[in-house]
């Protein structure tokens with residue numbers, strides 16, 4: 513049967529993706545600034561909220577968004593990577609096996625970065641949590657890099673613009689392989705919740721304990737020790 517353009521990524525998954533990418537980049541570039549500490553913390557909380565949503569959507573979402581559709585073992589990853597060097601690289605409508613591992617790594621590092629950030633700025637835990645926070649954020653940056661390289665390489669090998677598919681939701685497939693619903697209302701609620709949080713965020717957060725003089729001293733202590 514001929515291939516056509518079918519809907520693969522529902523709207524909530526796409527909205528989640530770009531909000532997570534923007535929040536991570538925003539949190540990363542504001543990480544060192546005392547002045548933008550509130551923005552950094554708010555974007556970190558946004559990431560935690562988004563991950564919470566994605567964990568739920570991975571269970572109740574549409575076919576290709578569900579974790580069950582991209583639960584690949586190490587052998588599948590090796591087979592997939594080998595196939596890339598053959599004449600007929602494996603093609604997956606949803607996430608491919610290698611990409612799925614990068615995605616789980618992104619979700620895990622985002623979760624660890626967000627939780628350790630929350631605990632650090634609530635003055636719970638010590639220097640090790642601040643270090644874990646920084647380590648998780650750097651690890652996430654490295655995985656983002658691998659993720660983007662993977663997207664570009666597989667777009668090239670399959671002659672299909674995967675980044676555009678994360679925007680319009682469509683890939684080449686057979687009729688019947690696509691999903692039926694975009695879930696616009698869920699996506700709209702996700703956008704509204706995020707914008708609402710950003711708009712009133714500073715009020716909900718209250719004084720950030722991590723901005724206390726004690727917390728600032730602890731952070732400076734870690735920074736000086738790392739430099740020294």
Ligand code: HEM
Nearest residue numbers: 525529532533536606607608611615618656663674675678
């Ligand atoms: C901070 C940057 C980024 C983060 C944290 C990130 C994170 C993620 C996550 C978590 C997923 C899984 C989506 C899901 O199933 O929920 C994903 C998939 C995807 N991302 Fe990103 N992403 C980032 C940047 C980008 C960029 C810049 C592009 C475009 C070049 C991109 C293209 C894609 C594509 C095409 C997929 C689907 C992969 C597939 O076809 O299997 N991402 N990304």
